[in-house]
Amino acid sequence: MGWTGGSDCAFGEIPGDAGSEPMLSPIISVENLSKRYLLGHKTESRERYTALRDVVVRRTKSLIRLAADTVRGQQVLFGDEVEEFWALRDVSFEVQSGEVVGVIGRNGAGKSTLLKVLSRITDPTEGRITLRGRIASLLEVGTGFHPELTGRENIFLNGAILGMTRQEIRQKFDEIVAFAEVEKFLDTPVKRYSSGMYVRLAFAVAAHLEPEILVVDEVLAVGDAEFQKKCLGKMQEVSRGGRTVLFVSHQMAAVQALCDRGIFLSGGRIVKQGLVGEVIRHYLSESDQRSQLCLVDRHDRQGSGVLRFTDVSFYNEAKENVGSLTSGAAASIEFRISNSSGKTVRNVRVCLAVDTVFGQRLMVFSTHLADQDFAELPAGAFRITLDIECLALIPGRYSFNLYSTVNNDVADWIRNAGYIDVEGGNYYGNGQLPTQDQGCVMMRHEFKLRQGD
Ligand SMILES: Nc1ncnc2c1ncn2[C@@H]1O[C@H](COP(=O)(O)OP(=O)(O)OP(=O)(O)O)[C@@H](O)[C@H]1O
Ligand SMILES: [Mg+2]
Known part of the structure; x- marks a missing residue:
């Protein structure tokens, strides 16, 4: 050196x-x-x-x-x-x-x-x-x-x-x-x-x-x-x-x-x-190439295997397949999932949990939270799109986990399934760009000043 x-x-x-x-x-x-x-x-x-x-x-x-x-x-x-x-x-x-x-x-x-x-x-x-x-x-x-x-x-x-x-x-x-x-x-x-x-x-x-x-x-x-x-x-x-x-x-x-x-x-x-x-x-x-994470070869997964995540891709506001998302912009995440059980499964829940790269849980996107669990999923391959109106993550790299259940039983669970890379963007709409020392997530807010005690 x-x-x-x-x-x-x-x-x-x-x-x-x-x-x-x-x-x-x-x-x-x-x-x-x-x-x-x-x-x-x-x-x-x-x-x-x-x-x-x-x-x-x-x-x-x-x-x-x-x-x-x-x-x-x-x-x-x-x-x-x-x-x-x-x-x-x-x-x-x-x-x-x-x-x-x-x-x-x-x-x-x-x-x-x-x-x-x-x-x-x-x-x-x-x-x-x-x-x-x-x-x-x-x-x-x-x-x-x-x-x-x-x-x-x-x-x-x-x-x-x-x-x-x-x-x-x-x-x-x-x-x-x-x-x-x-x-x-x-x-x-x-x-x-x-x-x-x-x-x-x-x-x-x-x-x-x-x-x-x-x-x-x-x-x-x-x-x-x-x-x-x-x-x-x-x-x-x-x-x-x-x-x-x-x-x-x-x-x-x-x-x-x-x-x-x-x-x-x-x-x-x-x-x-x-x-x-x-x-x-x-x-x-x-x-x-990397934005299309191929999950089929992942063996470090848990669950019954009735459902399997096979791919995840990220899309920007313009619906282009991208390697990173932008703070403050709309984004979509597309999961590919297959039901290879040969029959229709019921009561299906799909979740994507976002962690810091050091493993701290930040938030969860879930069909349950959105009140959108799938009542039925026939045999076959499916694409599920998760739309995010305004991405509230500070620029940086995040890790994500995929999780699905059928009738409350774990069907497929992949920890650290991949990364979400977030680039700087105009979240607050006023040119104030967030920096990594401001934590991981943002929330729009407003201050009011009133006279009196
Ligand atoms: N002080 C540190 N201690 C430990 N790891 C660090 C430190 N600084 C950076 N790293 C790690 O080193 C790697 C490279 O970081 P670096 O900041 O150089 O990346 P970068 O290419 O500038 O990324 P970005 O595009 O997000 O700015 C990352 O995995 C980061 O977590
Ligand atoms: Mg850097």
Whole structure:
């Protein structure tokens, strides 16, 4: 595991050798990079919320934490159960100066982890990264800024992290504020910002502080259409100015428009890299295949077997078969089920239960709850469509379980039958996009203010 160049240049100067061969050396070079997470409750909660700002103080803090844990008599690395998980495995690629590279892949593929490792927010477990330029990152909403500091203070803090002098930051200050449209809130702590304001400022800071490498994760998932356009324009401008951009997005149209090259990650590995159009085509064809989960080969199922789930597919608002659903949009889930008992069965119940990927039950869709149990189901194969008017899940990956009963006896039960991937969308109808730190589900709501006590 190691960093070369990057350890000196990520937040400081370009190392001397960059000047001698600037055209030949890639600005980013990643060799056999792997990142392992230890899935114990402590490790997970500690790493998840690491922000750019924390890099500055992390060494001190981790020592303090280590001491505090030891004093409290808690084990530092061994939680209740510690399990290894490789979020990146043997990832190698190079990026030339001035290239705009799109990193794509399904939820959980390792995209954000890759950007975090490149930004030195988290350390690689194995492999080697060489950066020949100063890097600025805009990672998930919620990272990068200190919530208690004002917008103004955060601009200066981020500039300082990037190794800029106060004078240099001051020169960029007005431009940043104008781009972010947060003039009125400059002296408000950013924890009071809406997620839209927050990301506007974070993007403005990252894009204007003139890094040689700009790393942007999902900024287009937040903000209204106009802001998204502005961001794309700014990233184009940054790249035309000869700087390098690494961009993660689920919006293929944006990736196609902005990027020259693409990297498709799946399960922490690079599946394909190359010209962006080809990489996107490959990605889309894979997600189509996966959305049709073939359940017939699953043997880890329980129940009498009178009924069997054979397939599940997901459809978007436009009734297109898709690999992921969108928050706030209509969705349909189609089950294929077969009754191979040779006779009509009665009183049939079908359920789909949604869990977090850590196995916590979130909700259940059920013919019983909808008062739609099937009185009779003849022998044969059937399709059952479940229509959801407005998907109230926060973007992320969920696991689902399938369950059916005939006359209250379990007929077929598959735990972890597959995943539901949910992309960001305009659930609240006002451009406020939910973030993963807001839990898993949303509910539309309204506040009223009345005078009196
Ligand atoms: N701090 C952490 N501790 C443990 N596991 C983690 C941690 N951060 C990420 N992971 C896991 O690593 C995998 C890759 O996560 P990552 O956030 O990089 O995915 P992603 O491609 O960015 O997904 P998305 O499209 O949903 O943003 C996921 O399975 C995730 O649960
Ligand atoms: Mg991500």
